[in-house]
Amino acid sequence: MAIEIRQHRPGEALGSFLRVAREVYRGDPCWVPPLEMEIRDRLTPGKNPFFDHAEGVLFTAWDGDRPVGRATAQIDHEHLRVHDDETGFFGFFDTVDDVRVARALVEAAQGWLRVRGMKRMRGPLSLNINEEVGTLIEGFDTPPMLMMPHARPYQAAVMEAAGLAKAKDLFAWRYDVGTPHRRADRAWQDMQEMPEVRFRSIRKRDLDREIHTILEIFNDAWSDNWGFVPATEAEARKMVQDLKLIIDEDLAFFAEIDGRPVGICVTLPNLNEAIADLGGKLLPFGLVKLLWRLKVKGPKSARLLMLGLRKELRGVKRYGGLSLAMYVEVSKRGVKKGMEWGELSWTLEDNHPINLGIRAMGAKVYKKYRVFETELNGGNE
Numbered sequence: 481m482a483i484e485i486r487q488h489r490p491g492e493a494l495g496s497f498l499r500v501a502r503e504v505y506r507g508d509p510c511w512v513p514p515l516e517m518e519i520r521d522r523l524t525p526g527k528n529p530f531f532d533h534a535e536g537v538l539f540t541a542w543d544g545d546r547p548v549g550r551a552t553a554q555i556d557h558e559h560l561r562v563h564d565d566e567t568g569f570f571g572f573f574d575t576v577d578d579v580r581v582a583r584a585l586v587e588a589a590q591g592w593l594r595v596r597g598m599k600r601m602r603g604p605l606s607l608n609i610n611e612e613v614g615t616l617i618e619g620f621d622t623p624p625m626l627m628m629p630h631a632r633p634y635q636a637a638v639m640e641a642a643g644l645a646k647a648k649d650l651f652a653w654r655y656d657v658g659t660p661h662r663r664a665d666r667a668w669q670d671m672q673e674m675p676e677v678r679f680r681s682i683r684k685r686d687l688d689r690e691i692h693t694i695l696e697i698f699n700d701a702w703s704d705n706w707g708f709v710p711a712t713e714a715e716a717r718k719m720v721q722d723l724k725l726i727i728d729e730d731l732a733f734f735a736e737i738d739g740r741p742v743g744i745c746v747t748l749p750n751l752n753e754a755i756a757d758l759g760g761k762l763l764p765f766g767l768v769k770l771l772w773r774l775k776v777k778g779p780k781s782a783r784l785l786m787l788g789l790r791k792e793l794r795g796v797k798r799y800g801g802l803s804l805a806m807y808v809e810v811s812k813r814g815v816k817k818g819m820e821w822g823e824l825s826w827t828l829e830d831n832h833p834i835n836l837g838i839r840a841m842g843a844k845v846y847k848k849y850r851v852f853e854t855e856l857n858g859g860n861e
Contacts, residue, residue: 571606614849667801701788
């Protein structure tokens, strides 16, 4: 029987879209069903400010009455404004182990992007570079961390068979909380001895007021990264509202020099640890369980979501150890919170300075993700 592709507008047929994931990951002990409410919001214009500067479509794949795959295709006009590269994206790519399904979804996404003038397709990005990125290619034996994707071991192979090729690999690092390496600890000690340097916690009550500072540092510190797209103020406000439930004030801080924020570190308790058995639903009892696990029991793992410095500090010898000191600072804070380990994610495979600093902390790559791409000039149909 031929694979049927159904096309849906964002915000529609989300029940079917969610059903695909349950089918694909049935029996996978490492899959953590994401909160369905959060996925619905991400895919609904008016609830996700991504759609203020983007357009997209959803696809589901069917083998008879069985859902066997899904994907999105989207054009991010902020990406096009920054990069001017005629590149569109696909995301939320999950299939059963069947090349026919992958090929049908890839061709559907290609066709949708091509008629809108795109020359290249890249992904999975769900939905853009500042959300979930890549397909897992190593590290299938552990659950995904908060806001990181999971995949079946066959997924990359069927994507390649459908005509997609590697664009870039991403690393996720595991750091077992403990005594940092001597070099890293020395950098932290050096910063402690500088009277103008301090690490100031980001308080929940101040998050709304701190939005502009967070946005300014993020859009500066990450601006040279591959594929970078600046976050908009609306996206930053949405992120802040989402983080208020789970952020731990002791694990999020600014690095300041003479009272001016020059760096930011945001580490989030691993929500996936708390929702693994909720089946993606908060009602009727999931919310109570979630709050107790986050606020009373406390997760034993966390994800270092962002750590960066303003570009003006690059090459300033006096503060050459500041970023490494920030890694040590958040590690020490994690020890006090009873954290056992953390994930530092993600970094680009070829971002050697950042990867070197993370290795200096004693962290090791334990998961790898791949971003694929293909030209849309007719060569992959």
